[in-house]
Structures are given as C-alpha cells and as structure tokens.
Amino acid sequence: MKKARKSFGEDYDCQKEWPEDCGVQCGDRGVVLSTNGSYYTAFFEAFPKNPSCFLRGEGSSIEDAEEKCWEKYLKVISCNHEMERRDRRDGYGYCKYCSYSSMVFEPLDKCCKCGIPTRYSVDYKGNHYCKKHNRVKPKDPNSGGIFDDSKRRIPRKRKKFLKYAVTNKFRQDGIKGKVYLEMSPMGSRIFKCGGFTLRILFRKQEIGLIQEYGKKIGG
Ligand SMILES: [Zn+2]
Ligand SMILES: [Zn+2]
Numbered sequence: 001m002k003k004a005r006k007s008f009g010e011d012y013d014c015q016k017e018w019p020e021d022c023g024v025q026c027g028d029r030g031v032v033l034s035t036n037g038s039y040y041t042a043f044f045e046a047f048p049k050n051p052s053c054f055l056r057g058e059g060s061s062i063e064d065a066e067e068k069c070w071e072k073y074l075k076v077i078s079c080n081h082e083m084e085r086r087d088r089r090d091g092y093g094y095c096k097y098c099s100y101s102s103m104v105f106e107p108l109d110k111c112c113k114c115g116i117p118t119r120y121s122v123d124y125k126g127n128h129y130c131k132k133h134n135r136v137k138p139k140d141p142n143s144g145g146i147f148d149d150s151k152r153r154i155p156r157k158r159k160k161f162l163k164y165a166v167t168n169k170f171r172q173d174g175i176k177g178k179v180y181l182e183m184s185p186m187g188s189r190i191f192k193c194g195g196f197t198l199r200i201l202f203r204k205q206e207i208g209l210i211q212e213y214g215k216k217i218g219g
Contacts, residue, residue, distance in 0.1 A: 001013055001014050001015075001017075002014040002018045002020075002022075002024060004024040004025055004026045004044065004062075004066075005024070005025045005026075006025070006026055006027055006028075006062075007025075007026075007027035007028075007029075007030070007190075007192060007195075007196075007197040008027065008028075008192075008195050009028075012026050012062055014066065015063060015066055015067075016066060016067075016070045018046060018073075019048065019049070019050070021049045021050075022046055022047060022048045022049060023046070023047035024044070024045065024046050024047070025044075025045050025184075026042070026043060026044040026045065026062045026065065026066065027042065027043055027062075027197050028042050028061075028062060028195075029041075029042070029195055029196045029197065030042070030043040030058075030196070030197045030198070030199065031169075031173075031196055031197065031198035031199075032058065032199075033198070033200070033205045033208065033209065038169075040196070041058040041059070041060075041065070042058065042059055042060060042061050042062050042064065042065045043056060043057065043058050043059075043062075043065050044056070044057045044058075044059075044062055044065035044066040044068070044069045045057075045069065045184075046069050046073060048073065048076070048077075051076065051077075051100060051102065052102060053076065053099075053100050053101060053102055054101070055069050055072045055073055055076065055099055056069060056072075057069030057070070057071075057072065072098070072099040075097075075098040075099065076095075076098045076099055076100045079095060079097050079098040079100065080097075081095040081097070081098065081100050082095060082096045082097065083095055083096075083102075083104050083105070084096055085105060085108075089107065089108040089109055089119075090103075090107050090108075090109075090119040091103050091104070091105040091106055091107040091108075091117075091119060092104075092105075093105050107119040109122070109128040110128060111128055111129055111130035111133055112127040112128055112129065112133075113129065113130070113133040113136065114130060114132070114133060116130050118130040118131070120134055121134045121137060123137045123138055123140070124138075124140035124141075125138075158206075158210075159181075161210050161214050162189075162200075162206055162209065162210060162214075163179060163181060163191070164213075164214055165209045165210045165212070165213035165214035166179060166191045166193075166198060166209060166213070167179045167193070168213040168214065169198070169209065169212075169213045170191075170193045170194070170196065170198075172213070175193050175194045175195075175196050176193075176194050177193050177194035177195075178193065179191055179192070179193045180192045180193070184199070188200060188201040189206075
C-alpha cells in the first residue's frame, strides 16, 4: 500500500488503492481558511496524474479524510466532465459535476501589446502582459502596494507580510513554535507551525489573511 507523507510524524499507510503515480499527503491538524473564519481538521490530499488535478478530503481523522478524498477521486475518474470558468478569468475551470478542476480554457484577458490571450502578468491599471511583453510593463508609481503583481512567485515583500500574518494567526489560536513555509506540488503555499499546517490555495485567501492578521506591519 502507498504511504502518504504526513505534515508531522510518521508516514501514514493509505487504506485505498491510489495509483502509483498519484502524489498523496495528509495531516491530523490542518487549518482551513473559509469566508466565515477558520477551522482545524484532519485532511488528506491527492494529486492524481490522470487527469491531473488536486483533490482534498477533510474529516475527523486521517482515515475519514482519505475516505472523502477517495470518493471524490472515484467521481472524477468516472465523470464526463463539463467545465465552467465560474469567477476565474485565467483559464482555470471547474467541472460542474465533480471535484475536477484544471487549467483547461484560454485566458479571457489579452496582452495589451500583442493581443494574445495571457495570464502572465497584470499592471497596476489592470492591463495584461504576456511573458514576452512583461518587460515593458510600467512600474506602479505607488509601489509598496502589496498586491500589484499577479505572478505566481510571491514578491519578497509580500511573502514577509504573509508570513507575519500567518504567524499572528497561529499565535492567536494559541499555537507556538517556529513558522515554516513550503510549496506544494500544485503551487499552493503551506505554512507549518507546532504540529499544525495551514494551506493557502488562492490569492484571495492570502489577501484575506494579510488584511485580518497583518495589520501591524507597515502601519
Ligand atoms: Zn467531472
Ligand atoms: Zn504580448
């Protein structure tokens, strides 16, 4: 049976027949950020290759979370996906019927220099730039703004803000210890502290965290 890397402690022995090339990881104590506050839960995450996607189950125990994740996986592999953009403009799509999501569409935004659809970069006025034309992107005159770069890599300054906010959150929840940042296979950011993990998948979660817990910085 497959072993799943755990955030802390010994690897977990999977109960399900995950494909050989499917990445898996789990934890007893993950922090979940939601629109109405946050909560702690056991989680199990899978990164199947075929189709390539990210699946997550949550539950009272890792076994329970794996079960939920496995149910999602079974649905994904038997589904005739019908993809929709929802509120995304970057080409990322979600299946209407199952948990499958992936970069399946062309971006809706076009490079303001050459007109090709792109999700590469956006300037402070909201104009888009492809990879090639990103070098002519104007600098934000009010820079110091922390949300002015849409590229995946977090600018150093914003990373500092984010880490500060996350540390603050952990402390307010009574969790002590050093805070570490890791990148996951799907490009999300995982903070670890004192046996807990906090995963950030979307920019709006990042922004929410900074707004809620990062007030003291720079202010
Ligand atoms: Zn589907
Ligand atoms: Zn261009």
